[in-house]
Amino acid sequence: MVQTIDIEVVLNLIIFAMFFTIASTELMAASAIIFKYKESEKKVFKFLIPIWEVTGTFFVFYVVNLEGLMPDVLPLLAYSFISYILILLILYVLRNTLIISAENLWKRKNRIINRRLLYSAYAIVTFVLGAMIVMIYAAFIGGHGLNFNAETFNLISFITFLPDDGFIIGIAILFFGLAAVYYGLDVNPFLPFIVTTMGMLLSGISIFEMGDTNNSTLFIIPIIFTLSIPLLWMFNKTKNIAENKLVFQGLLSISIFFLAYSQYPYLLGKNLLITSVLNNSAMQTQMFYATLIGGAILLVLTYFFFDIYFGNSQNENQEPIAEGEN
Amino acid sequence: MGVIGIGTMVSIINFDRFLMGFTLASHILIVTMSIGFSILISLAEFLAIRWKDPYYEAMARRFTKAFVIFFAVGTASGTVLAVELFALWPSFMVIVGKVDILPFYYEVFAFLLESISLVLYFYYWDFFENRYKHWALSLLVAVGTVMSAVFITLINAWMNTPSGFNIPYYLKTGNLININPIAAVLTPSGFYEDAHVVTATIAAGVFLIGTYLAYSFIKAKTEDGRILYRKGLNIVAIVGLISIALAGISGSVADSLLITLQPLKYAAIELNLNSSTSAAEIIGGVYSSGKILYDISIPNLQSLLAFPLTFGKGTVPGLDQYPQSLWPPLFIHLTFDTMVGGGFLVGLFALYLAWRLLRKKSITTTLPIYGMIISGPLLALVYDSGWVTDEVGRQPWIIYNVMTVQSAANTSPSIIPLGIAIIVFYFLVVPFCFYFAYRILKNDAVETELERARRSKWFKR
Numbered sequence: 001m002v003q004t005i006d007i008e009v010v011l012n013l014i015i016f017a018m019f020f021t022i023a024s025t026e027l028m029a030a031s032a033i034i035f036k037y038k039e040s041e042k043k044v045f046k047f048l049i050p051i052w053e054v055t056g057t058f059f060v061f062y063v064v065n066l067e068g069l070m071p072d073v074l075p076l077l078a079y080s081f082i083s084y085i086l087i088l089l090i091l092y093v094l095r096n097t098l099i100i101s102a103e104n105l106w107k108r109k110n111r112i113i114n115r116r117l118l119y120s121a122y123a124i125v126t127f128v129l130g131a132m133i134v135m136i137y138a139a140f141i142g143g144h145g146l147n148f149n150a151e152t153f154n155l156i157s158f159i160t161f162l163p164d165d166g167f168i169i170g171i172a173i174l175f176f177g178l179a180a181v182y183y184g185l186d187v188n189p190f191l192p193f194i195v196t197t198m199g200m201l202l203s204g205i206s207i208f209e210m211g212d213t214n215n216s217t218l219f220i221i222p223i224i225f226t227l228s229i230p231l232l233w234m235f236n237k238t239k240n241i242a243e244n245k246l247v248f249q250g251l252l253s254i255s256i257f258f259l260a261y262s263q264y265p266y267l268l269g270k271n272l273l274i275t276s277v278l279n280n281s282a283m284q285t286q287m288f289y290a291t292l293i294g295g296a297i298l299l300v301l302t303y304f305f306f307d308i309y310f311g312n313s314q315n316e317n318q319e320p321i322a323e324g325e326n
Numbered sequence: 327m328g329v330i331g332i333g334t335m336v337s338i339i340n341f342d343r344f345l346m347g348f349t350l351a352s353h354i355l356i357v358t359m360s361i362g363f364s365i366l367i368s369l370a371e372f373l374a375i376r377w378k379d380p381y382y383e384a385m386a387r388r389f390t391k392a393f394v395i396f397f398a399v400g401t402a403s404g405t406v407l408a409v410e411l412f413a414l415w416p417s418f419m420v421i422v423g424k425v426d427i428l429p430f431y432y433e434v435f436a437f438l439l440e441s442i443s444l445v446l447y448f449y450y451w452d453f454f455e456n457r458y459k460h461w462a463l464s465l466l467v468a469v470g471t472v473m474s475a476v477f478i479t480l481i482n483a484w485m486n487t488p489s490g491f492n493i494p495y496y497l498k499t500g501n502l503i504n505i506n507p508i509a510a511v512l513t514p515s516g517f518y519e520d521a522h523v524v525t526a527t528i529a530a531g532v533f534l535i536g537t538y539l540a541y542s543f544i545k546a547k548t549e550d551g552r553i554l555y556r557k558g559l560n561i562v563a564i565v566g567l568i569s570i571a572l573a574g575i576s577g578s579v580a581d582s583l584l585i586t587l588q589p590l591k592y593a594a595i596e597l598n599l600n601s602s603t604s605a606a607e608i609i610g611g612v613y614s615s616g617k618i619l620y621d622i623s624i625p626n627l628q629s630l631l632a633f634p635l636t637f638g639k640g641t642v643p644g645l646d647q648y649p650q651s652l653w654p655p656l657f658i659h660l661t662f663d664t665m666v667g668g669g670f671l672v673g674l675f676a677l678y679l680a681w682r683l684l685r686k687k688s689i690t691t692t693l694p695i696y697g698m699i700i701s702g703p704l705l706a707l708v709y710d711s712g713w714v715t716d717e718v719g720r721q722p723w724i725i726y727n728v729m730t731v732q733s734a735a736n737t738s739p740s741i742i743p744l745g746i747a748i749i750v751f752y753f754l755v756v757p758f759c760f761y762f763a764y765r766i767l768k769n770d771a772v773e774t775e776l777e778r779a780r781r782s783k784w785f786k787r
Contacts, residue, residue, distance in 0.1 A: 050449045056401045057441045060408055061434045067412065068431055071423025075416040079738055085413050086744035090751050093402040097755060100398040104391070104766050279424060286428055286507040294435035301442040308450050 002215045005264050008284050009274060011291050012062075012069050017257040019058040021249050026055055027130045027172075028179035030123035036185055037116055043183045047245070050309065052099055056092070068287045070277045073267075079151035081136055088132050091125050098122040131168055138167045142210035143268030163209035170203025174226070178252075181233045184243050193230035200226060207259070211269040218262040222255035246306060338742065339735040342414045345745040347717070351710060352752045353407055354527075356400040356759060357475070358709060362531020363393035364440075364471040368464040369561055375457045380779035381554045386464075387775055389535075390448055392763040397444060399759040404437075406748070414741070418724050418734035424502050425491050426484045426510040433477035440470025452782070475527055476520050482716070483519040484510055487587050488725050496728065515587050521576035526669075529569035530709040533672065536562035537702030538764070540695045551772045556690050559698065563689055566701075567676040574673055577666075577712075582632045588726060589643035590652060591719040596628060597621070597659040601644035605629045609663060613656045654721040661711040661718070668708035672701050 005013075029048045032040045067074060078085070102118035135158070139146050145158030158164050177195030180187045200223065207213065229251055232242035241247055265274045278284065367389045374382035408430075412419040422430070443466035454460040484490075490510025492503045539562060543555035584592035592598075597608045597618055605628040611621025626638055633640035645653060675697050679689050689695075724731045779785060 050445045053398060053401065053441050053445055054438075056405055057434070057437050060405055060437060063408060064427070064430045064434050067419065067423045068427040071420045071427070074412045074419050074423065078413045078416040078419075078736055082413055082736065082738050083740045083744055085409055086741070086748060089406045089409055090744075090748060092405060093399070093751065093755055096398045096402040097758065100395055101762065104395065104762070280502070280505050282505045283424060283427065283507050287431060290428060290431050290435075294432075294438075297435060298438055301439065305442055305446060308446055308453060 002218060003264055005261060006275065006278065008069055008278065008288060009264065011288065012065050013257050013260045015058075015062050015065050015291075016260060017253040019055075019062040020256050021253045022051065022055050022058050023130065023133070024175055024178075024252060025051060025182065025249075026126050027175045028182050030126040030130075031176045031179045032183050032185060033119050033123040034127075037120070039185055040119075040183070043185065047183070049103060050305075056096070065287070065291070068283060069279060070274070071279055072277045073272075076146075076148065076151050080146055080153040081139075084132060084136065084153075088129065091129050091132075095122060095125045095129060098125060127172075131172070134168050134171050135164075138164050138210065140267050141207065141212045141263055141269075143212075143271055144210075146268060148268060148271060163206040166202050166206030167210065170199050170201070170206055172199070174199025174203060178226075178229060181230055181242050182245075182248055189234045189239075193227070193234055196230045197227065207262075212263045212266050214264060214266055214270075215262045218258045221258040225251045225255040245309075338737045338739060339732055341742055341745060342735045343731065345741070345748065346410060346414055348749055349403070349407055349410055349752065350713070350717075352756050353400070353403045354709070354713060355706065355756060356396050356403060358527050358531040358706070359396045359534060359763075360393060360400050360531070361471050361475060361527050362533075362535050363389050363396065364464075364468040365528060365565060366532065366535060366558075366561060367393060368461070368468045369565065370558075371457075371461045371464050373561075374779075375461055378785055379557075380776050380785055381550075381557050383779035383782070383785065384772060384775035385554055385558050387451070387779070388767055390451075391766050394444065394448055395759060395763045395766065397441075399755060401437075401441070403752075403755075414736050415724065415734045416736055418729060421502065421725065421729065422481070425488075425505055425507065426481065426513075428507050428511050429477040429480040429484070433474050436470045436473035436477060438470075440467055440474060443467045443470060455783075472524060472528075475524050479520045479523045480511060480513065480516050482523075483516040484513040485725050486519070486591075486716075486720060487513050487515040488728050489513050493728060515580070515583065518576065518580040518583055522573060522580045525569050525573040525576055526709060526712060529566060529573050529672075530705045532562050532566045532569060533698070533705045534702040536566060536698045537700075538767075540698035542767075543690055543695060546772075548773060550776055552690070554772050554776075556688070559689055559694075560683065562698070563676065563679040563683060566672075567680045570669065570673045570676050570705075574669060577669070578631060582634075585632060585640075585642060588720070590645070590648050591654065593643045593645045593647070594654050594656055595658050595662040595715055595719055596642065597656065598628075598642055598644040600646050601641055603629065603641050604638070605632070605642045607631065608659070609667075611659070613659075652722065654719050658715045658719045661715045664711040665708050665715060668704050668711070672705050672708070675701055 025047065029040070029044045032044045098118050099122045102115050102122060139153065139158055142161065142164060144161040144164055145154045145156070146152075147154070174196055177192045177197075177199055179185065180192045204219065204223070208216070208219075213219075229242050229248060232238040266272065267274060279287070367386050370382045370389060371386040373379060374386055411422075443463050447460065447463040447467055451460065488510075490506045490508075490513070495501065495503055536559060539555045539558040543552060543559065546552045546555055581592070581595075584595075593601075596605070597611060597613065598605060599613075599616070599618065604626050606623040606625045607627035608618065609622040609624065611618045613619075628642060629638035629640065632638075632642055678697075679694055682689050682694065689698075720726055722730050722732070724734045
């Protein structure tokens with residue numbers, strides 16, 4: 001049986017899925033930049049350059065929605081992760097600074113600070129950011145290292161619980177595998193499927209072992225949807241479907257949504273019942289309406305974005321170029 | 327309290343205060359530039375399309391490059407602030423989450439509007455066949471940017487005049503009942519604060535850009551450069567005059583409203599020791615042992631400004647009506663004077679520029695140019711002074727008459743080393759942001775951009 005879910009939580013999980021999908025395009029870009037920089041210049045930057053500014057906005061979108069959904073959880077988050085949050089913020093500002101500098105570098109031939117160095121630094125910072133976000137998420141799922149009453153987080157306790165590490169490493173491997181598909185990198189067609197399957201096995205077993213899973217039957221959806229991406233990419237006839245950004249992101253969003261849903265209604269290794277910390281009904285109602293109206297505006301904007309993005313790709317077959325490059 | 331001593335806790339609370347204030351002060355500098363740019367870009371592109379003028383086109387492109395840099399850093403620094411709010415003031419954010427989270431949430435959508443529109447506007451500039459469609463995107467960017475400011479200011483207004491829940495019951499029991507999120511959004515001071523903050527932000531941003539344009543005009547080596555910067559200064563003069571005039575009017579109204587909404591803050595910023603029916607305007611001065619020293623006093627002016635519709639008939643509040651333990655630091659009187667005095671000076675300068683433009687005289691002669699160079703930084707000082715007046719004037723409350731700063735703060739000692747790291751980081755990032763924007767603008771020759779504009783299909787028609 002699958003637990004019925006509150007509509008406000010559904011909206012929050014949808015926003016989380018959207019945020020993580022967009023963020024994952026950056027994580028995949030980061031691995032491509034580190035391992036295949038030359039190819040990235042042609043295939044990755046085309047999509048990364050217009051999208052990276054939106055990722056941060058979606059992060060804020062998720063955080064504010066979470067504040068509105070479960071305000072009582074905030075003190076726990078603030079006290080437990082204060083050090084990590086502040087480091088995360090510094091890295092976030094650094095990430096923006098690095099990529100905007102890389103885009104607009106005025107001396108392209110500078111031997112010390114050049115575009116490749118800046119993009120590589122951006123990629124490393126993005127990796128660390130991704131790992132930290134997944135770490136906080138994993139800590140909230142499993143509760144290892146988190147002391148709910150003392151509002152503290154013990155990193156050693158977290159790390160020494162192997163499924164926590166397995167989850168983070170598994171996610172990293174999974175997106176490493178998917179990167180080749182998303183950006184159409186020149187690799188063996190079987191490789192993404194093998195790597196993605198490995199990542200999925202590791203992260204899947206880990207999340208199950210983390211002890212929060214309540215709707216295990218839902219796992220089947222992320223497994224099928226996520227694996228279908230590299231599977232479609234293996235064959236010439238279906239390769240284009242997997243490389244289609246909308247299809248890819250759609251499948252990934254649905255997978256993330258159901259993966260998160262599989263844990264509902266618990267957090268912290270079944271020690272915290274989500275429904276017991278939801279906001280008051282008056283606020284929930286207003287948040288719901290605001291999400292519907294704002295979501296409609298967002299859908300229209302997203303439609304315009306993809307319309308122009310694909311139109312530009314087909315008409316001119318060239319990447320959007322930052323002004324500094326001209 | 328068992329783990330850390332009271333003295334340590336107070337120090338951490340003061341550190342929280344400082345960290346938040348520092349981050350805000352850095353952030354608003356970047357934000358003023360973003361808002362100023364978003365409006366000037368839209369105007370410049372509209373004029374470029376309407377008059378088929380490649381100078382305005384080149385100007386819009388140049389401004390957009392700088393805007394993207396400020397946006398990128400501003401987005402990150404805004405996120406830092408958002409997270410700092412619940413990291414440093416968790417108890418405060420619990421109440422906000424339950425009563426007044428809606429403006430934050432609305433702001434996210436304004437932010438999304440701004441960011442997605444900006445991506446399309448900047449990266450796909452030449453994609454649009456119909457330039458008016460491209461220009462419409464600049465409007466969306468400006469609307470998103472300004473609305474972000476509107477919604478965030480609503481949160482601050484709610485902190486000054488809390489509403490949307492049963493306050494007496496909360497003070498008695500600590501429980502929130504009768505929650506009405508819409509009433510919290512429509513907080514009594516919301517409209518007036520928004521009117522003042524938004525117009526003042528536009529004025530500060532536009533004049534700061536004016537400083538860059540004036541400096542560039544002096545340094546320009548070609549005629550094309552001088553023409554471009556002169557046209558830019560014309561727009562700045564007009565937008566600057568309108569925004570600073572509106573900021574002055576709305577500021578005066580907002581100040582008068584404090585008499586009923588936050589009388590203690592009013593008494594502190596006006597340095598009124600006693601309530602009075604014919605209050606003098608006190609300019610300058612410091613409070614010492616129950617007296618005001620070194621001030622200039624203009625009889626009846628304060629009453630006249632506070633009650634203009636009744637020609638000064640009314641009672642202004644005084645500090646003596648409140649226990650001294652609740653008084654905010656009285657230096658806010660000086661920051662208030664700085665705000666009013668500086669704003670008034672720049673307003674006069676803007677009038678002078680408008681007068682010259684009306685008489686079809688150039689505003690690129692010595693006095694207007696050097697005046698413009700000074701006006702930007704002066705208005706930035708004015709803007710920060712206004713912000714300090716508002717925030718410090720609410721002390722010791724984080725939510726006026728509901729929650730003190732002390733009871734809202736995160737007292738975890740682990741904040742301190744990382745907070746210091748954030749401060750150091752900002753000291754690097756903010757100057758970098760301004761320097762980088764300047765270098766990007768300087769790097770691209772005006773002639774190259776003009777040539778590019780002239781080659782565009784739209785200008786060939």
